Structure formats: C-alpha cells, structure tokens
Amino acid sequence: MSEIGGGKTGSAFDWDVLRKIFRFVKPYQRVFYLVIFLTVASAFLATVRPFLIQEMVDKQILQYNWQGVNRMFIWLIVLLVAHTAVSYFHTYFAGWLGQYVVRDIRVKLYEHILKLRLKFYDRTPIGTLVTRNVSDVETLSDVFSEGLAAMIGDVLQLVFILGYMFWIDWKLTLVSLSMFPLLIISTYIFKEKVKSSFQEVRGAVAKLNAFVQEHITGMMVVQIFNNEEREMKKFQAINKEHTRANIKSVLYYSIYFPVAEVIGAAGTGLLVWYGAKGVIQETVTLGSLIAFIMYIAMFFRPIRQIADRFNTLQLGVVSSERIMKLLESQEMISDSGTYAPKTINGSVEFDKVWFAYNYEDWVLRGVSFEVQAGQTVALVGATGAGKTSIINLLSRFYEINKGTIKVDGRDIKEYDLDVLRRQIGVVLQDVFLFSGTIADNISLGNKDITEExxxxxxxxxxxxxxxxxxxxxxxxxxxxxxxxxSVGQRQLISFVRAMVYNPKIIILDEATSSVDSETEELIQFAIAQLMQGRTSIVIAHRLSTIQKADNIIVLDRGEIKESGRHEQLLQSGGYYAQLHEMQYKNFV
Structure with missing residues (x-):
C-alpha cells in the first residue's frame, strides 16, 4: 500500500497539519471572523444568566420588590432571546464555513489526483483514494462546525465563568473547583486514548473501502473461481478489525462520561454543603449560592465537551494529515514544457531509452527506433517484453529513466502536456467506458465536440x-x-472516441482476439480508417494483422532483437520467424 495510507501515531497534537488545512479558510475569512465573534458573544451571554438570577434573588426577591422582579424577568427574557439568536447564527455560519471549505479541499484533492502519474496508482489501492476524497474530507467539516470554533467557545465560557465566580466569592470558587484536578486528569487520559482509537478507525475504514472496491470490481473473477467463501472470510476479518477499533472508542466514551458526571456531581454536592453553611451563617448570600450552583453545572459541562471536541479536532487532524500527505505528493508528471504547436507532423524517435517501474528493474534497455510521419510501426514480443511500456512512455504516463523520446525532432518534455496528449490517440485492448451515454464516452465531457x-x-x-x-x-x-x-461494440466506441479528436499519432493495442469474425471485420475496417494518414504504433497480438506495417520491431525482455518489414524478418529466420511459425501452428 502507498504511504498515504498511514499516519502519525504519536500523542502530540499536530498543529502544523491543522494550520495547512486552515489555509483553505482564507477565501472565507470574513465568515470565519464572524464565527469567532459569535463564539465569544455566545460564551459571554451564557454566563450572564446566573449573575442576573443572583441579582434578582438578593436585591429583588429577598427585598420583596415585585417591580424589580418583573424588570429582571424581562431582562432574562431578552438575554435568552439574544443568546438563542447568537447560537442559531453561530451554528449556521460554522456549518456553512465547514461545508464550503470541505468543498474546496475536495476539489483541490481531486484535481491533484488527476495529475498524479500512473506509477502512483500502480501501488495505491483505489479504495484508499476514495477514503481520502470522501470520508477523510467529510471529517474535516466537523472540525469547523463542531471542533475548533466550538472548543474556543467552551474555553471562553470557562474563562467568563471563573471570572464571575471569583468576583462574587473567591472562597466559594475554590470549594467549587476542588474536584477540578480529578476532572482534568480523567479528561487528559480520555483524550489520549480516544485519539489512538480514532487513528485505528481511520486506518480500518481505508482498508475496508479498498477491499470492497477492489472485490466488487473483480466480482466476476471471484464467482468464476467459486471464491466467495474465502473472500467473505477476508472481509469478515477486515470488518472485525473495523468494529474492534470503533468499540474501543465506544468503551472510552462509556467510561469517561459517567466518571466526569460523578466528579461534577461531587463538586456540586460539596458546593451546596459549604454554601448552605455560609447562608446559615450569613457569610454567603442565597443568590450567590444559587448562581454558583448554576455556574458549577455550566463549568463542568464545557470541560466534558472540550474533551469530546478535542477528539473531534484530533480526528480531523488525522484526516488532515492523510489529505495533506496526498496533496503534497510530488509524484506528478512534470508539465514544465511550453512548446504548444497547433498541429504536428507525427514523427516519433526513441533514442537509447531506459525505463524501470521499480528502480533498476529495467523494463526497457536502451531502446532506439524511429517512425517517420505517416508510417506504421508494429511492436511484437512476448508478454513482458516492453511493448505497453513504450506506448505509456510516448504519452508521458510514466517518465523515462535515461535517454530521449522525440516527436517531430523535439524532446516530448518540451511540449505542453495537454498539447502533446491531444495529438496522440490511444486505443487500448481493454476499453474503459464510464457510466453515462455513448455521447458522453465519446466526447468525455468536451462541449466543443458536437453530435454531428x-x-x-x-x-x-x-x-x-x-x-x-x-x-x-x-x-x-x-x-x-x-x-x-459487447466487447466489439466497446472497442468500436473507443475508435470513434479517438477519431473525433483527430490525433496525428495513433497508438493501437490490437483487440480482435476475443471477438467474433463479423465484429473482427468491422474492427479491422475501423483500424484501417483510423490509421489512414496518421503515424501509427500498433501492439501486435496476431502477426497476420501487421504484415503491411512499414516496420516491425521485435522486443524481448526490454531489448530490440530485430526490426524490418514482414518479408525481411521471415527470410532472416530470426526471432520473428519463430514467433510467426508458432502462431501459424496454433491456427492450423
């Protein structure tokens, strides 16, 4: 699996990763500042209510001032309405910000994925990329709607509560906070444990997505070989790992919240006992005691929420770390070329080209050949000889290790990548069609291509x-x-797709081996039409179909063994003649 599947497992909170994600907030910084303002306002308004109730009890109710009670009651109603309005706008704009930032990140991520070289996809499960672009990105919305801003609000609320409490009665405040160290210790332990479990959950989700995607795609192979039961056991093992990781986080939550509740209740009980004694001795007012009971309930609730929000933030950081690792991946085809001609002649030259998918495990070894504009060259050889690698390199799906590839006498790296690929039409044996109409698959979304x-x-x-x-x-x-x-119909659509873009160089992975004779005639006709007036490079599976090629290149283990026209190669009695004889025997 690619390295993008992993993540840090240390306990340190990676603010640097979060800072990189917050770069996507910049286009919406006004909304972000509004959310921060609403967060501060909400925290302030939430802590004013107990203070007003204290004033009502001590200065109005105990003084038997009914008009004062009514006045304070109206203020409480105004405060509640204001707090409700602020909470509504805070929730809405925090969610709005999260969704728009997530949208931008997902677009940026998918745009980056489109530019990655095929070598990256060779070793990265598709399901892992789906997880990055869907699940991991979606997790980030919680960072903005329920994570950072909400956690700042909780912290500010704690600061305001402590300020009011110390201002009213510092002794009562110290008694109220006597259980606070226990809550801090339990919260820290919970935070660390849940972070670890969240990392396991994200890893398990990636594995699950990769397995399901791969096996649904290859379901025919699974059923052909009666492998359903074995694959089901593999799925159950991965699913069990996913369940175990989730249950571990559920366990931590089920332990922490009751413990926090007990600690909070103990703190409240201690406050009531000490405060009641003060009221009896007239060292504490009844309004202060009521306000403190409200404050202590408000105080312990944000502490519990902060732990939960911090873990939401950590889960977002885990996802952010994976996303940023993918976004910062440098496995992209270099597009530094600036040469952008409107059209090309189509001559192709390989000059001592060496290539390896893995370092020094050479697939091509010093391959050199030349194709003049309008000529047809056929590539012949056993599986693994390097035929497909040649067409991949010409289209710059992979980068060569050594040597030079030229089109019209220019290194292909000098070409603008879009311009180069627009001039090269590739028709593969395994045709991929997207879900949608035939027109969609021919035009590939290009609005400039008409139905006509x-x-x-x-x-x-x-x-x-x-x-x-x-x-x-x-x-x-x-x-x-x-x-x-059918296979033949899909192949014909791929020919239409190539023809409508009118490339000067056509690359064909001949695909007539798995179709009936009538469809094969249609495909051969299509091939002839497609190759007419174009430089053609054909991967030949049936030697009988390339006898008219201008040049036949015989490859073996990444090296050119011989080249020439059909008759010349047969007369030389070399590798090509042996291949021809073997195929002839097979068809007799």
Whole structure:
C-alpha cells in the first residue's frame, strides 16, 4: 500500500497539519471572523444568566420588590432571546464555513489526483483514494462546525465563568473547583486514548473501502473461481478489525462520561454543603449560592465537551494529515514544457531509452527506433517484453529513466502536456467506458465536440450501424464500464472516441482476439480508417494483422532483437520467424 495510507501515531497534537488545512479558510475569512465573534458573544451571554438570577434573588426577591422582579424577568427574557439568536447564527455560519471549505479541499484533492502519474496508482489501492476524497474530507467539516470554533467557545465560557465566580466569592470558587484536578486528569487520559482509537478507525475504514472496491470490481473473477467463501472470510476479518477499533472508542466514551458526571456531581454536592453553611451563617448570600450552583453545572459541562471536541479536532487532524500527505505528493508528471504547436507532423524517435517501474528493474534497455510521419510501426514480443511500456512512455504516463523520446525532432518534455496528449490517440485492448451515454464516452465531457462530429467519426470507422440500432442512439446509457455492450461494440466506441479528436499519432493495442469474425471485420475496417494518414504504433497480438506495417520491431525482455518489414524478418529466420511459425501452428 502507498504511504498515504498511514499516519502519525504519536500523542502530540499536530498543529502544523491543522494550520495547512486552515489555509483553505482564507477565501472565507470574513465568515470565519464572524464565527469567532459569535463564539465569544455566545460564551459571554451564557454566563450572564446566573449573575442576573443572583441579582434578582438578593436585591429583588429577598427585598420583596415585585417591580424589580418583573424588570429582571424581562431582562432574562431578552438575554435568552439574544443568546438563542447568537447560537442559531453561530451554528449556521460554522456549518456553512465547514461545508464550503470541505468543498474546496475536495476539489483541490481531486484535481491533484488527476495529475498524479500512473506509477502512483500502480501501488495505491483505489479504495484508499476514495477514503481520502470522501470520508477523510467529510471529517474535516466537523472540525469547523463542531471542533475548533466550538472548543474556543467552551474555553471562553470557562474563562467568563471563573471570572464571575471569583468576583462574587473567591472562597466559594475554590470549594467549587476542588474536584477540578480529578476532572482534568480523567479528561487528559480520555483524550489520549480516544485519539489512538480514532487513528485505528481511520486506518480500518481505508482498508475496508479498498477491499470492497477492489472485490466488487473483480466480482466476476471471484464467482468464476467459486471464491466467495474465502473472500467473505477476508472481509469478515477486515470488518472485525473495523468494529474492534470503533468499540474501543465506544468503551472510552462509556467510561469517561459517567466518571466526569460523578466528579461534577461531587463538586456540586460539596458546593451546596459549604454554601448552605455560609447562608446559615450569613457569610454567603442565597443568590450567590444559587448562581454558583448554576455556574458549577455550566463549568463542568464545557470541560466534558472540550474533551469530546478535542477528539473531534484530533480526528480531523488525522484526516488532515492523510489529505495533506496526498496533496503534497510530488509524484506528478512534470508539465514544465511550453512548446504548444497547433498541429504536428507525427514523427516519433526513441533514442537509447531506459525505463524501470521499480528502480533498476529495467523494463526497457536502451531502446532506439524511429517512425517517420505517416508510417506504421508494429511492436511484437512476448508478454513482458516492453511493448505497453513504450506506448505509456510516448504519452508521458510514466517518465523515462535515461535517454530521449522525440516527436517531430523535439524532446516530448518540451511540449505542453495537454498539447502533446491531444495529438496522440490511444486505443487500448481493454476499453474503459464510464457510466453515462455513448455521447458522453465519446466526447468525455468536451462541449466543443458536437453530435454531428460524433456521427461523422462513427460513420468513418463503421460504428454508426450498431449505434443507430440502440435505443436513443448516441444517448443510449452504457452503464458502468460499458456492461450493456459487447466487447466489439466497446472497442468500436473507443475508435470513434479517438477519431473525433483527430490525433496525428495513433497508438493501437490490437483487440480482435476475443471477438467474433463479423465484429473482427468491422474492427479491422475501423483500424484501417483510423490509421489512414496518421503515424501509427500498433501492439501486435496476431502477426497476420501487421504484415503491411512499414516496420516491425521485435522486443524481448526490454531489448530490440530485430526490426524490418514482414518479408525481411521471415527470410532472416530470426526471432520473428519463430514467433510467426508458432502462431501459424496454433491456427492450423
């Protein structure tokens, strides 16, 4: 698994990670400052109520001043209405801020994922990336709506409460806070334990998503080999790990909150005992005692909430850490080229190209060849010879280790990447279609491509006949991965897709081995139309289909063993002649 699946497991709170995430708040800093203001206002208003009640009891009720009672009652109503309004706007704008920041982070993350080189995807489970872009990003919304701002509000409320309490009666305050050290110790232990369990939960979620995504995609293979029971056992093991991690956090919550409740109740009981004695001895007023009972309840509640919010914040930091690790990944194709011609001739040259997917595990070893504009070159060789690697390198899906690849005499690194890829059409054997209409899969969302252009391209490659027979024609929904179409139909759509973009270089992974003879004729016709007037590089599976190629390159273990035209290679009696003889025997 890629390193993005991991995260720090230390107990230190990583403010640096959170600071990086808060860079996304900058476009909404006015709303952020408004939330902070509302947080302060809410904390202040919440602590004024007990003070007003103390004033009402000591100076109005005990003095039998009914008008004063009515006046204080009106002030209490105004205070409650104001606090309710402030709480409403605080909750709304904190949630609003969280959702918009999450939206921006998700867009930024997906934009980054689109630019990562294919080597990154070779070793990163798709489910892990789904977790990063969906679950982890969604967790961050809680940081803004329930985490940092709310925790600041709780802290401020504690400060205001302590200020009022010490101002009213410092002795009573010290008695009230006598249980506070126990609460702090239990809160700290809870915070550390829950942070560890949250990290385990996020790791388990990533594993679960990766497993489910991979096995749903490969469900046909699972069922073909009657592997359902074994795969179910694997799923149960991963799911058990996920459940165990969640139950661990539930356990910590179930221990902490009753303990905190008992500590708070003990503090309140001690306060009532000491305060009642003071009221009897007339050293404490009845209003002060009532206010302190309200304050101590208000005091212990934010302490418990701070622990919970701190863990929400920590969970957000765990997710932020994973997200930032992905965002800061440098495994991107360099797009520093500036050469952007409107069109190219299409000549291709490989000059002593070395390439390895893993360091020095060479797939290509000093490969050199040249294709003139408009020519057709075929790549022949056994599985693992390096054929697919050549077409991947030409399109810059991977970067070469040594050597140079040129198009029209220029290093492909000098080209603007979008311009280069626009001039190279790739038709793979395994055609991938997205869920949506045929038109969507041909244009790939490019609004500049009209239906008229699609039909024209379809007629050129002979795909119009089967498209016209489908309900809705171009608007027929092919479902996920083109499940409602045959292999041949999917292949023809890929030819239309390539033709409509009109590239100067066409790369074909010949795909006629798994279709019937009638469909094969259609595909061969489409290939001929697609290659006409273009530089063509064909990966050949059937040697009979490349006999007219201008040059045939025979690869073995990443090296060119021989090259030439079909007749020349047969006459030389080398590697190609042996391959041809073996295939001929297989088809006889």
């Amino acid at each position: 252009q699609m039909w024209h391209a379809a007629r050129l490659v002979g795909a119009d006949r089967f498209i016209e027979r489908l309900p809705g024609g171009l608007h027929y929904n092919v479902m996920e991965r083109g499940a409602t179409l």
